[in-house]
Amino acid sequence: MDAVAISRHEPAVTPDTRRWNVKSVLALYELPFPELMYQAQTVHRENHDINAVQLSSLLSIKTGGCPEDCSYCPQSSRYDTPVEKEELLPLDEVLQAAREAKASGAQRFCMGAAWRSPKAHHIDAVAEMVRQVKALGLETCVTLGMLKEGQAEQLKAAGLDYYNHNLDTSPEFYGEIISTRTYQDRLDTLERVRNAGVNVCCGGIVGLGESRRERAGLIVQLANMSPYPESVPINNLVKVEGTPLQDTADIDPLEFVRTIAIARITMPKTHVRLSAGREAMSDTLQTLCFLAGANSIFYGEKLLTTGNPQFVEDQKLFDRLGLHASQQQAPAHHG
Numbered sequence: 001m002d003a004v005a006i007s008r009h010e011p012a013v014t015p016d017t018r019r020w021n022v023k024s025v026l027a028l029y030e031l032p033f034p035e036l037m038y039q040a041q042t043v044h045r046e047n048h049d050i051n052a053v054q055l056s057s058l059l060s061i062k063t064g065g066c067p068e069d070c071s072y073c074p075q076s077s078r079y080d081t082p083v084e085k086e087e088l089l090p091l092d093e094v095l096q097a098a099r100e101a102k103a104s105g106a107q108r109f110c111m112g113a114a115w116r117s118p119k120a121h122h123i124d125a126v127a128e129m130v131r132q133v134k135a136l137g138l139e140t141c142v143t144l145g146m147l148k149e150g151q152a153e154q155l156k157a158a159g160l161d162y163y164n165h166n167l168d169t170s171p172e173f174y175g176e177i178i179s180t181r182t183y184q185d186r187l188d189t190l191e192r193v194r195n196a197g198v199n200v201c202c203g204g205i206v207g208l209g210e211s212r213r214e215r216a217g218l219i220v221q222l223a224n225m226s227p228y229p230e231s232v233p234i235n236n237l238v239k240v241e242g243t244p245l246q247d248t249a250d251i252d253p254l255e256f257v258r259t260i261a262i263a264r265i266t267m268p269k270t271h272v273r274l275s276a277g278r279e280a281m282s283d284t285l286q287t288l289c290f291l292a293g294a295n296s297i298f299y300g301e302k303l304l305t306t307g308n309p310q311f312v313e314d315q316k317l318f319d320r321l322g323l324h325a326s327q328q329q330a331p332a333h334h335g
């Protein structure tokens with residue numbers, strides 16, 4: 001079984017053997033930890049500079065008041081959380097934040113909006129932000145909710161490099177978490193992004209109360225996309241007061257590391273991003289995630305509305321580990 005698992009990073013001849021299924025991903029979860037880490041590190045080394053980490057900074061350009069009911073999210077208007085509703089930020093504030101992110105060493109600037117789906121005038125405004133952030137010499141990413149026909153093309157024309165839209169969890173568990181948009185809605189948006197020639201950033205959240213089988217189900221969905229996403233954020237739930245998931249039990253940290261390792265094995269060339277939840281992690285746990293094949297982080301003192309490690313803390317950790325920021329490359333699709 002081990003040999004089968006490790007051979008999956010090379011495209012196989014027939015589509016059937018190339019696809020992952022819950023059984024084959026669960027088999028990875030069930031490997032002894034040292035064996036799993038060895039496989040993940042082998043794949044990582046074959047496909048990446050193992051000492052390099054890609055740095056993305058986040059800015060919430062439109063905070064709160066979202067009509068969706070994602071039960072982890074402090075920005076949903078359905079829950080009484082510390083987040084207040086705000087309007088779309090003006091362009092100059094966005095550019096100021098982008099300049100600061102670049103000065104701190106970020107390579108990519110990701111702008112997030114708490115919309116179900118953007119309206120035409122929203123896309124016009126965000127396209128201008130993308131154009132000007134790109135002109136600063138940063139890679140650009142946005143996450144704006146569900147896209148309609150033509151919107152991804154408009155963003156692409158403005159210079160958008162990545163669109164983030166997560167599947168969040170497995171199709172089976174999804175209905176426990178969100179009722180206001182379907183799994184298929186998400187797949188449709190991802191297809192629009194892919195067809196417009198924009199790189200796909202798509203991952204999920206663990207620690208929602210899902211089972212291991214459901215975590216495997218998420219990985220199967222991501223890894224079987226053809227091609228799989230260029231960036232895969234793995235978020236650990238940030239429990240925000242007032243959300244339905246505020247009292248969810250923590251996931252075993254080693255199960256989180258296993259999930260990173262399995263994302264690495266099943267999607268060899270992707271950037272696996274150690275995403276939300278780092279503030280609550282020890283340096284040692286983050287180190288295990290890097291050893292398991294994570295090679296990207298959200299870099300900056302805030303995620304969208306919640307905290308993230310201070311720049312100086314990340315710089316200290318990178319120095320202790322001998323890690324460096326990866327070279328910025330012109331984004332290219334892998335096969």
Ligand code: SAM
Pocket residue numbers: 066072073074112113114115116143144145146165166168204205235236237238239240276277304
């Ligand atoms: N509103 C847009 C959407 O949902 O498509 C874009 C922004 S939304 C906040 C982006 C992603 O952040 C979600 O899909 C989810 O994976 C992640 N996220 C949101 N709240 C989180 C939390 N409390 N903990 C961990 N991840 C979270």
Ligand code: DTB
Pocket residue numbers: 058074075112143164166203204233234235238275276303304305306307
């Ligand atoms: C992703 O997968 N995680 C980021 C980004 N994509 C947009 C968002 C994390 C949000 C955590 C909760 C908050 O700060 O509001």
Ligand code: SF4
Pocket residue numbers: 066067068069070073074075076113114115116145
């Ligand atoms: Fe809205 Fe996105 Fe939060 Fe869901 S995750 S409630 S769509 S901002």
